[in-house]
Structures are given as C-alpha cells and as structure tokens.
Amino acid sequence: MNKIELLAPAKDFEKAKTAIDYGADAVYLGGKSFSLRTRASNFENEDIKRIVEYAHSRGVKIYVTVNIVFHDEDFDGLKEYLKLLDSYGVDAVIVTSPFVMTLSKSVAPDMEVHVSTQLSSLNSEAISTLKSFGADRVVLGREASMPEIVSICSTSKLPVEVFIHGGMCSNYSGRCVMSNRMTNRDANRGGCAHSCRWKYHVYEGGVLISDPNNPLSMSSKDLRAVEYITDMIYCGVSSLKIEGRMKSEYYIAQVVKTYRKLIDEVYENLSINKDRIEYYNRELFKAENRPSDTGFLSGTADESKSLYGVNGAGVTHDYVGIVKGYDERRGLALIEVKNMFDLGDQLEVFGPAIDNKTFVNRVMFDQEWHLLGEAHKPTETIYVRIPFRVSANDMVRKIHES
C-alpha cells in the first residue's frame, strides 16, 4: 500500500523549504501568473526551479497551481509557462479549466494534471468525467462528508485528494461571485474580498428579522481533520492537503509536523486513540488563531461550524524565535527574535528532529554579552541558555499561562 501523501502549501521558497524539512511529502505553490491567491504567489520562475531541485533531492514532489478561472485575456504565455514548469521537473499542475488540462497534457506530458477544488467535485461520476478530460488526480470539494469520501474512494477511477486543514470558502468553490458584485473583484481570479465574512441584516417581506447588534455572517470556521485521518488512510485517499498559501513559516512548520507525526503514528500502530487525537488537536491549537472544526467531514455544517462576530480563538502559543546555531559547550542558542518574550517565560522548542521540549528562560545575552531582561526587538539576534541540544532552524515558542 502506498503511504498517504501529506501535501503542504508554500508562499515562497523559504516556506516551501520549511514544509519539506518538517515532513511534507509534497508542496504546492503558485507562480507569478495563472494562480489564485495572487498576493500569496511569490514564486519567481527561478525559485520554482530551485525548490524543485531541493524537493526532489529529498524525495518530495512539487505541484504548481494554474487554477484561475481563465478569461480569454488570461491565456497569453500559458503554453510556454507549462513547458517551462515541465522542464524544471514540476510533478503536477493544479488546474480548473478543462482546456488547460488538455493543453498541459499535450505540451508537458510528463507533468500530472490535478483538478482543483474549484470544480467542486463531490462524486465518483464527476471524477470519471474528469478522467475522460485527461486528469490524473482530483481534489474533492470541501462539502463531502467522511462517509461520502469513503464511498467516492471505493469507486473512484482516479486518486483522490482531500483538504484536511485550514480556511474554507463557505460557498461552493468556484461558484461564488459575491466579491465580483460587491467589490468588482473577481473571486475566481484571485481577487476575492471575502464578502461572505461581512455582516448582513436579514429582512423578510421588508421586516428586519435579524439581531441588529449581531447580524448574520456566512463566515466558516477553519477545517481541522485530526479525527478523520485514520479513516482517510484506510479508505484510500491519496493525498491530504493543508490549506494556507498565505500562512507564516511557523504555522506551516507546526501544522505540517503535527500531521506528519499523526500519519506516521497511524501507520505504525494502525490506529490512534482518543487521547492521542486530543494531543494532536492541542498541537494544532499552538499554530491556529482562527476557530476551527471538522467542517462537512462530520456531516452537515451547522451553526457550530460557523463564525459569528468572532475573529480569533486565541492561540495557546506564540512563535518567538528561530534558532540560528547552538554552542553545546556553553548551552547557548543563537536565536533570531520573531516576537517579544521575557526572562521567566516558559518556552518550548520544536523542529524537524525535536519534539516540544520546554524550558524556563532564565538567562539571555545580546551579541555584546550584556544580560537581557527582555527580547523585544524582532530580527535582533541574541543568545538564550537552553538546557538541551537544539539545531539551526528549530523554532521557539512561548507558552501562554492558562
């Protein structure tokens, strides 16, 4: 049995590297053109080439999004771009347009074509249709429940990819043009203004029926699928996808590492118990600042899966620094400050090879060996005494008192 793939997002070269170092089997990213999340797409062509080399040297795959809903004016340069990606060794393109599927197959036959969630594929028949269009893999719509995913996988003619974590459209992806009407920004070409998250008064026959102080919002909680990973592995899902091409390095590291450990544990023990599920959920809360839930995986998305007047759930941990080096003899770590922390704070280190080791911050120095009581200057590099071995690129976070 092929091991299920853990697929992570990346906004730029550094974040892709982080995703790979923390255990992603594949990374998806957008180039400068033809990709949704235009602001998140920071990969120059040269960076795509570099990350493919880095990824392939570690057995990791790279997928590139070419997933805008094309208008006639958008096709210029597409053929050359697909050929270029193919020449870099990109493993797959993620597309929405059937024309682009066939074009990619004809000019870049070595690259797989994965169908974007923008097509809201929710049944095995849609997958059969997409196979006949030349697709190699289909990303399911986020409206599918776990029993539906099981059933789809049992008859699907193509490998199936499922979202397991991150933000979600509250409408069917690709079928929402609220932003187009409300702000003239095309949601399907990277311009979504998140109009679904705004506040709306509700009228019936002209009479206000909503609470004027607590209007309706269509905002959805983020997805968090820890309790469904075992089922997804058993039913034959091919790839587990994390959303978040806008997210920080810290978020990517924490979320990827958590799901990596979870997947490996399921393969090792064939199941995971309730305590471990809770443990993994707690791990994800260290990265998450939006409330999250199981979305449609647990059936209907009722009011408990929606957000009303809530912006954040409050993180349990703050990312405060990244390790640049470690002097084992002195027990001192060189740390680049990312966010403020103080003497006496309880800190936790995690990294590709270290798993949540905590210590109390008792001694820190600046580069001139002056004792510090606080680290309040982001990007400053300081020394922190850490009573265990850490490595470059490990991350340090502050544990909030509960």
Next chain:
Amino acid sequence: MEILLTLSKIENLPKAKQYAADGLIFGGKFSTRFSYSREDMLSINKYCLDNGIKRYISLDAFIFESDKYSFYHYFDFVKSLKPDGIYFSDLGVISIAKRMGVTDKLIYDPDTLLTNSLDIAFYLKQGIGVVMARELELKEVLDIISNNLDSVDMQVFGYLKMSSSRRKFLSNYFNHLGTRRDVKGKKNIRLVEETRNYSLPIIEDDFGTRIYTDYCLLVYRELAYIKHVIKRAIIDDLFIEDNDLAFEVIRDIRRITPENSQFLLDALVERHPNVNFSTGYLHQKTVKTKEENE
C-alpha cells in the same frame, strides 16, 4: 435563437404558448430551481409536446455521493421524457448521461466557470451545450460568441445567482441566536450588507443556500446585436413579482432590433418602475486582484 423561459408555475403554460416561448425550463428532483412532482413533469411535458414548445429539464443541483443511486433513477425518468435539453451543473452528469445513452442533450451551466472561448469550445466539441458565465464583460461575451457562433446559451433576463452553498446560512444563524425560524424555500428574504444598500435575495432549502444579485438583468440593447448568433436566450423569472413581466420580455426580445431596442427598454422600465434593472457585468469591469482595485 430560441427564447427559453423558466416555468415557475404550471398555470403559466397557456401564457407561454400565447407569448410563443420556444422552450420551457422546468424540473423537480435534483433541481434547486423547481420542485415539480413526476406527475407535474409528465403533464408539463405533454402540454409542451402538444403545443410545439421545446422542453428543457433543469438538473442543476450538485450530486452528493450519497445521492448517486437516487440520481440514476431520476435521470432515467428524465430520459423517458425525451427532453430537448438537460441543464446541469455537476460534471458527474456527463459520465452518467453517457453511460445511459444520452449523448446530445446535455447543456452545462455552472453559473460561473464558463468564462472563456477555449473552455466553451472544449465542451461544445464533446457535444455538450454551454451557458456562458454571468460575470463577463460585453467584449468577453462578444469574443466567446464570435469564436463559437450559434452555439452558446446566455441568460438575458432575471436575477443572477451570486453564490451557492451546501450550508444553511439562515437556519444556522437563527439557531445561533436561539430563535428558530421557518425560512425554508421562502422567496421574500433579503440580505442587506451593513455598509451597502444592496438588497440581495436569498433562498435556503434542502440543497443549502443560494444568494442572488440585488438587480434584475435586462440586456435589450446588447441583445439586439447578438440575438442572431447565440443559441438560446434564457429568461429566468425567479423573484419576479409581476407575472406578466417575463412574458413581456419574451415578446420584446422576439422583435428587438438595434433600432428599437432603446424604445422597448424605456417602455419596459417605465411599466415596471419597482424593478431594479441592470445590464449586470456587461459594462462593469471586474478586476483580478485587490491591488488592481486600489
């Protein structure tokens, strides 16, 4: 060009004949737009056959894996009606229809997505009809039509669907407030965003929730130039309170020319002062990114 009308109520059949609609769009199960029983469908079908009106079935709902077998049965029933066309929005219908021997009746209408000539040509080549996306500028519409002459359907009248969700936004909200409310299928509920005046029709039912534009599309002047090169013009009377309005539009479109279009438009607007008519996206450029707009 055929002129098609959505059949919102069965009593409109004689009027559809009187105003010479070329075809009617109707549906039951797996249609978010209609809820006719099989018996109703059979009698509408018969009326149309007896009166030379073409029959188009709406199967526009998403098919969930759990409903797949029920869809097969229903599709068999739809097939037995021998319709002139089947409007669908879930790509799974293509695979099902092929297997069930229906190869030349399908018309893909995902509301959005069909925004360029090449994707449209892709479907047409497979023998599948298409309805252009609504969020297109006039120049894009003209490009698509001129690249695919006499082949493309276009919605020319009615409120435009802006979004579609499996979630029940209204019920969820009222449950959250702890004030349960019967909202199912109601057509008189509107959303008004806090900082904008748009009054957006919203419908919630077993399929989920759909939200429509605050305006009713009306494109007489533009249609006058392209009516001879589009395949079907769709008139959707959802949320239209004056039952005669959609029929007046059929009559106007039938005789519209570049010379009389402004006159017909002014006259219609004057007769229906309470309807917020608009040419939709045709003269409204939609930009791709936030930055472009700032």
